[in-house]
Amino acid sequence: MIKETCEKSYDLPIVKSLLNEKFDLVFIQPMFNECIFGLIYRMQIPFLLFTPTTIPSWVAGKVGGNFPSSITPNIMLEYPPEMSFFQRFLNLGMDTVAEVYMSLWYEPMIEKIYREKLGEDIPSVAEIYTNASLVLSNGHFSLFPPKPYFPDVIDVGGIHSRPGKPIPKDLEDFISQGKDGFILFSMGSAIKGDMMPDTKRKMILNVFSKLKQQVLWKWESETMPDLPKNVKLVKWLPQQDLLGHKNIKMFITHCGGGSTEESIYHGVPLIGIPMFADQPHNADLAKKHGFLVQLDWNSLAEENFSAAIQAILSDPKYLSNAKKISALFKDRPVDALELGVYWIE
Template sequence: MILPVIFILINFASSAKILGFFYFPSISHQYVFRELVKELSLRGHEVTFITTNPIGDPNLKNLSEIDVSGAYQVFNKYDLSEINREKYGLIHISTYFRNFNHDIITIEMKTKDVQEVLKKPEDFYDLILIEAHSPISFGLGHKFKAPMVAVSSSDVSSQTHALFGESIHPVLYPELGIGYIGPLKQLAEKFDSFYINFMAWFITKYLDLPSDDQFARGYFGDDMPYLRDLMSEASLLLLNVNPIFSNRRPNAPNVIHYYNIHTKRNEDFPLDLQKILDDAKGGVVYFSLGTNVRFDHVQGNIKQAILEALGELPYTVLCKWESEDFPGKPKNVILRKWLPQQAILAHPNVKVFVTQGGIQSAEEAIANAVPLVIIPFLGDQPMNAKILTKHGMAETISPKLLEKNILRDTILKVISDEKYRKTAQELRSIFLDQPMSGIDKIIWWCEYVIRHKGAKHLRSPSADIPLYEYFMLDVFAVIFTALFVIYKIVSLAVRSLVGLLRGRKNQKEIKKKTS
């Protein structure tokens, strides 16, 4: 009788109150965060989860969810698939995404239940989990005076890496969204990467952070420290980076990589979909461009070209579409507004996955050894496409080159050549081979921060020195100044000596002439 009581007391003593604010309306990203908060609640912690995609499981007694799915309406106003460097400058792109984030967070912060959370006393929570991509979220650290852990469902920008003291060398580690794979060899790519890196620093420092700081004060108070200072107080940065996509950047002690925490989620098939997959003995093509690229935003005749290409395939095609009907839809194409992607990819009849190349979709394809045809639009998608194409698991089609014949022939090529599936199986073996599960890893680190009431002792010293000190410009300035002074002294001495010798020579010549 005493032993169970002891275990209960230990569990109670080690439990914590945790607030998770994961603002971005994208189910593929939310899958990652859901697994994190779900596991924390199962391990006895009392978790409040602000999310655009609630789990809705009544068996999770320690999990309280706040539904902010109204943020999805922002996608009706913004078309992310059209925002790229081919059409717009970097400042325009930054402003577009900054306004996009502000509109999302405005909707979420005005939600009644979120307002109730903000009314809680400042010492209410023991840990704050926030999505790393929005500086505004770090204001919660000021509000509740609790340790913060920044979590990302993908890699992050160079400026976020710099904030945690990591290298941001533009040749070795190009900016996330420009599609380069380091180390760069071509001089033009090096200049371009340097330019992007510099502009990312300039835009973050002088445009994004001041605007975000002003915005955040409307919710967290004018006494809030500057956002960048709050961001630097975060205990950990948890990044969903796997060995296939890693650029092998050396990690600071407080930057932790994890992966493969969302690919084992249980998804149920609708009965008709199970039958469709089972009956498709010739094979299935799965087509989905995720949640951030919508077909109703795709320009020109591309929608028609895609459907025509899919209709000419000798396979059953499952296609995620914004509607379940389209004029002239081919008979072999089945349109659904939503499809259980993980379950579909795990089915043995699936031959190829046509995707936008987001990190979550790519990981799910690798975990199930399904070859890819990638049509990258934004963010990390171009880089992911290059990596998987380089490995030999995928073929890439640029959106601007997307035509019926190109899409059809590329899909047939990937299905017919066994090397793509063989490579996918090899990458799957690497992907699944890790010393501990991704979920166990990040839970341990979150609880580490709780146990020690923060983890500032892990912070790299390179995060807190100015760039001129980081690159030792002050040291080089002293060295070059000293060398310059020495050069001037030696030059002056040599000139004086030469002048003195010439003067004596001239005096001797004058004496000879007069004598």
């Protein structure tokens, strides 16, 4: 997909037109997005890197850093900071395989495309990486193990998180109908409701119908033939405002990076149903910190789904752990956004 997307992107008129524009600075999400490097070099613009997760080993290595395999778990392996000898051995293997893959196949493929489109004089991906002025890493040492950063890597985990604001009246009225708080359920923007098998949908509704809590469910339409009275469908939710609401009891989530981070910021316990990409890693992180009950989508059934909800509702440790990590996450001398802006300027 990356090869095809890279080739087609350079042929788009809107991309070609950028060569005639003037910019002061470019933000680049670098993880498997090096296709843009050719354009950035040709435009001769200062650029910084913003990683959507805590900075991975291979990005750190490109900007002069070094995360030793013996102490820094590869982000794809989900190992604990205190790795066993066998885990460190496999971690070294994963780091080595990734480096070989990137340097011998992936990067040459990208370089070939942008040189064909914009000129043979454009340097390698590795050389362009070294010209990055700054790396903003979406991590924080309260959540991830400490890493040996150079001064050009700045942790800004929580940069988009903020206190909750008043929610729309229709949502507040719905929440107020119950005396036992509410549950938020969202599987993010990439996974659509109509992808769900109807048997799964009915099973989830059946579990919700037996709860005392009100349930807000992000769904692509706002109607459903068998919808219980305590469930409301909403096409798009003000997620941060709901997570910051005083009556929220839990968040049932796919554990996307943004959703997990916002939950940590607001101190909300989770039921995690990770699907792909970084979601299993995020769920594992929350589980290690003791504020998440994890479920597998393929084995999700009424019994284990209901049991997970009751575990969060009945055991105060989940809320206590969520509040604890939230306090640590927000306990900083400077707000993450303010810190990021300072270094950018």
